[in-house]
Amino acid sequence: MAPNAGPAGSLDVVVRQLRWEADGVVSIDLASAAGNPLPSWAPGAHIDLVLPNGLERQYSLCGPPGERSYYRIGVRRERASRGGSEYVHAFLRPGQRISIKGPRNNFGFGPAGSYVFVAGGIGITPILPMVRAAEAQGADWQLFFGGRTSASMPFLDELGGYGKRVRCHPSDTAGRIPLAELERPVEAGAKVYACGPASLLSDLDTAAENWPAEALHLERFKAPQLAPAENKPVEVECAASKKTVSVGADESIVNALDKAGIPTVTSCRSGICGSCETKVLDGVPDHRDGILSASEQAAGDRMFICVSRACTPRLVLDL
Ligand SMILES: Cc1cc2nc3c(=O)[nH]c(=O)nc-3n(C[C@H](O)[C@H](O)[C@H](O)COP(=O)(O)OP(=O)(O)OC[C@H]3O[C@@H](n4cnc5c(N)ncnc54)[C@H](O)[C@@H]3O)c2cc1C
Ligand code: FES
Numbered sequence: 367m368a369p370n371a372g373p374a375g376s377l378d379v380v381v382r383q384l385r386w387e388a389d390g391v392v393s394i395d396l397a398s399a400a401g402n403p404l405p406s407w408a409p410g411a412h413i414d415l416v417l418p419n420g421l422e423r424q425y426s427l428c429g430p431p432g433e434r435s436y437y438r439i440g441v442r443r444e445r446a447s448r449g450g451s452e453y454v455h456a457f458l459r460p461g462q463r464i465s466i467k468g469p470r471n472n473f474g475f476g477p478a479g480s481y482v483f484v485a486g487g488i489g490i491t492p493i494l495p496m497v498r499a500a501e502a503q504g505a506d507w508q509l510f511f512g513g514r515t516s517a518s519m520p521f522l523d524e525l526g527g528y529g530k531r532v533r534c535h536p537s538d539t540a541g542r543i544p545l546a547e548l549e550r551p552v553e554a555g556a557k558v559y560a561c562g563p564a565s566l567l568s569d570l571d572t573a574a575e576n577w578p579a580e581a582l583h584l585e586r587f588k589a590p591q592l593a594p595a596e597n598k599p600v601e602v603e604c605a606a607s608k609k610t611v612s613v614g615a616d617e618s619i620v621n622a623l624d625k626a627g628i629p630t631v632t633s634c635r636s637g638i639c640g641s642c643e644t645k646v647l648d649g650v651p652d653h654r655d656g657i658l659s660a661s662e663q664a665a666g667d668r669m670f671i672c673v674s675r676a677c678t679p680r681l682v683l684d685l
Pocket of ligand 2: 631632633634635636637638639640641642643670671672673
């Protein structure tokens with residue numbers, strides 16, 4: 367086992383610093399327990415925290431882009447927590463050891479002539495390193511940052527340093543983010559990167575129906591609410607392990623593969639973290655994740671087997 371390693375596929379880190387950032391939000395700096403540089407990462411990446419209470423939760427890296435001596439995450443305490451953010455707030459303290467997995471990036475930050483960033487509440491975490499990267503490139507950029515109140519919006523001190531490029535919209539005093547103002551920069555070729563509550567992302571999805579393809583890039587922290595769909599059974603052929611597994615209508619592909627002893631990698635099991643991404647060699651997937659864009663789903667060459675199913679009676683997967 368490498369000196370940095372924790373349980374299978376994970377890395378041991380130590381909590382170096384914990385700081386209050388806003389109402390209900392703390393930032394946490396994690397350094398390698400072995401003192402090694404941490405794996406490299408780019409804006410948009412997240413890690414999985416493997417918590418001592420047995421839960422795994424994803425948190426976006428929000429420190430300086432490329433920083434490898436520590437990872438910074440920002441965690442909002444969820445009112446209806448089943449124990450993830452609750453553990454972080456109530457029990458995680460400086461000096462404590464914990465395991466992480468990743469980083470993984472489903473929200474890659476690509477080159478563009480200009481950028482519009484849209485963040486709601488804790489959705490600022492993956493956007494913050496993008497803002498810093500855009501500024502370092504000398505790019506033209508603008509951030510619209512919304513929240514319930516300014517006291518609930520983290521990292522405002524740092525963002526204040528960017529002057530008029532940052533437009534804050536605490537809804538109690540400044541109303542909602544004026545999404546109509548995105549039209550002009552998008553028409554001029556700007557890429558939009560957004561993360562925030564489901565209502566904001568859904569409004570952006572609607573606005574983007576009139577935008578050029580691939581102008582909008584989203585990161586979801588919660589599984590999207592999809593229209594109810596029929597679950598059909600499917601035969602899954604695992605090309606590498608040369609096994610075929612029957613997946614019933616009442617179980618996920620991942621659960622059927624687990625039962626058949628075929629190894630898979632999972633974390634969220636709700637189609638939002640990306641851990642279970644699998645190459646599709648034949649057949650047509652029925653995508654039910656919150657990660658792929660419409661064109662990526664249409665390509666049909668990869669799928670997230672914790673939630674997605676099949677439109678064809680048989681799928682051949684690279685497993
Ligand atoms: C890629 C990614 C990056 C993320 N980055 C951040 C970040 O930077 N900061 C941050 O604070 N959070 C982030 N999150 C969210 C984070 O991973 C956790 O989901 C969040 O902290 C809540 O965890 P919890 O255990 O406290 O709450 P949970 O118990 O997971 O509850 C979250 C919500 O789900 C609802 N819920 C209740 N039961 C269920 C159920 N059975 N199945 C599904 N949902 C249920 C609850 O009502 C609640 O509203 C990210 C998520 C993803 C996927
Ligand atoms: S386990 Fe997270 S997307 Fe499948």
